[in-house]
Each structure stands twice: as structure tokens, then as C-alpha cells.
Amino acid sequence: MNTTLKNIEQMILQVGLGDRVAFRSLYQATSPKLFGICIRILKDRSEAEDALQEVYIKVWRAASKFASLDSSPISWLAAIARNHAIDIVRARRPDVVDIDATEELTDDDLDPEQRAIGMSEGRRIERCLDELEAARADAIRGAYIEGFSYQELSDRYDVPINTMRTWLRRGLAKLRECLER
């Protein structure tokens, strides 16, 4: 773990003890990234500002429950921001996808391929996404970064919504299989 990550972890632990100075430092170090995440998902600057405010209020309250053992500090923070922003957009445009109508996953979707070793995590996930069909990999990226719903993805790729859900579920299973190789 590099110095910055170590510092951020330390800051979160301090915030968990009610340290307001550490809270300000944590905000200064991480708010541009979390603001970027909120803007990409909400697509509205002023809404993203409100969301960012709520996100850091949650960070302050949840910091005492942060356990460095089961999470990385950045993924913990990013998850709070993404969850908050996605909750907003999902509640705004609820879509309904019937889980029973999606096709079952089969083991055929999990063919092992070449080992991906000696790569950074970022390059590794790119490599694993490259093993998927381009459209499915793009759909996963779009869902993560832009917060697209199944409805939006199905419009974008012009496939029925249930097919889109099957695509993504298979894609994610394959991605996990590749990342754990």
C-alpha cells in the first residue's frame, strides 16, 4: 500500500474517533474524486454538490465502522459515493426487470483463458474486460461510470431489457472468474 492510501486509511480511522481535523484533511484529499463520481452518475452539477454533501455526512457517521481488513479505503469511499448517487437515479427512474425472464447462467460462460499475471489491478480489469464481447464490456463500464440502468443500457445497445440483464450477469460472472485466476 502506498503512502497516500495509508494516509487516507489513517484519516478514516481518525474520523471514526470524531477527529474533525482529520475529517477536513480526508475531504480535501478525496472530495474531487468523489465529486467526479457523483457528477458522472447524476449528470447535474448542482445535484452532485448536494449529493457530495450527503456522502461526506455518511462518511463522518460510518467512519467508526470502517474496517481496514475487509476493504480498501478508496473503495470504501467510492462505494459510499456511488451508492448514494445510484440510489438517487434509480429511485427517480425505476425500471422493472423480471429476474425469472433472464436466462440461467451456465458453466460454459466461465471458460478459463490465459492467465493474467504481473499486471496492476487497473490493467488487469481492462484485460479481463477485453475477454468479454466488446458491447458487454462497454455496458459494464457504462453501468459503473455513468450509472446506467438496465433500461438505459437496453435502449443504448438496442436489445430487450431481459437480454441486457442476462448479458451483464454473464459478463460479471466471467469478469470475476478472470480476475480470480
Place this chain on the structure above:
Amino acid sequence: MIGEGRYWEIDDNLVAEYVLGTLPHNERVAFADRLRGDPSLAMAVRRWEVRLLPLADEITPIEPPETVYENIEKALFTESAKPASWWSSLAVWQCVSAVSLAVVLLLGASLFALQRAPGGFSPTYVGRVAGNPDIVQLLAAYDPGRSVLKLNRTLGAPGQGRDFELWLIEGGNSPVSLGVLAEDRISQISVPADLAARMGDAVLAISDEPAGGSPTGQVTGAVLATGNLVRL
């Protein structure tokens, strides 16, 4: 168990959809509910969050305007920014808890009187639960008509991976749990019917327990504070 592996397989796909964010609203809400009470599901969520995090690399950081942090500080640290409620006013309670129970009663009586709106919370018992050393301190008000116990934690927070648990101790009986203290400073507990009648004569106690509360149903950690309710 037959089919267990398959169950987990399907579950992890659902976890992935939740973390990716594509889960439809109704399923997302239901999943988040399950998540709160299921540590192993929470671990599976953490693993997917870490797996997908590199996708965030291409999100450009953007400096937020100064006002955002100012608003956060206002919301978190300025009591006056909150809607005026005497019960939530930490300043009032810290002041109260610094002095004697007699003052709690005196001030409590007048403050509670203000609250006696028809159908509202109208406590007839108040008390302070504290210890020596003062690690956690709680002010409690109980409305026997509604069996509602309102709590204001004026001091202390549980350690990492720990929770404070509130107990009712009556005479020589074993303590009965009233539940784990909420993370929020202000909280309330609906007292079960079988305990409601005993609140007036009982001692309240707070113990330090593993997260989620005592695994045995009895006090397992240190008792940090005690106090009883007094009739107004």
C-alpha cells in the same frame, strides 16, 4: 446441502449487480435491507467493490466548490443548523448532564411539559445513565402511555467492532436487553409490553458488547454506566 453451491453462485451475481448499480430500484432496496443484517453478504459486497474499483480510474476528479464543505460542517457540527428541537439540542443536554439529576428533573419537567401536545411524546419518567469513569452517558425519558423510551447519548461512542447495549435490571432478576444503542445520538426504543410495566422501578445499564449486541442474551462485556428512571 444439495444446491448450496448453486445458491451462492446465483447470490454472488446479485451482489455484482448491486455493486455495479444496475439492480432495479425495488430489488436494490430489498438487497440493501438484507445487507444490513448479513455480514457475509457485506463481505461479498466489499469484494465486488474492490474488484470493480479500477473502473473508477477513468473518472476525472473535479474540485467541488467551497460551499459544499461549509454546508457539511454546518450540518454536522452546528446544532443551530438543525430544526430546533430541545430534545436534539446537545448543548442543553451536555449542560444538563454536567449537573445533578435534580436539575435534570427540574429542567426535564419544564421541557417535557412543552412537549405534551395531544398524541405526542409525553414522558413521565426521566433519568441519567452514567458511570465512573464517564465513558458513556445517556439521558432517558420514558412515556408509559406509549411505551416509548427516548434516548440521548450525550457522551461516548462504542469502539470499532463494538456496540453499546442497554439493559433493564429489576431487583435481583437477570438483566433483560432493551437492544443495542443506535449509532445516532438521539434514538428511541419501543419497550415490549412485558417490560413496560417494570420500567419505573428498574435500573438501566449500558454494557460494552460485540457488534450487534451480546451473543448470549446476557451481559458479556464491561458494564460502563447505570442509572434509574425517576418519576416527574
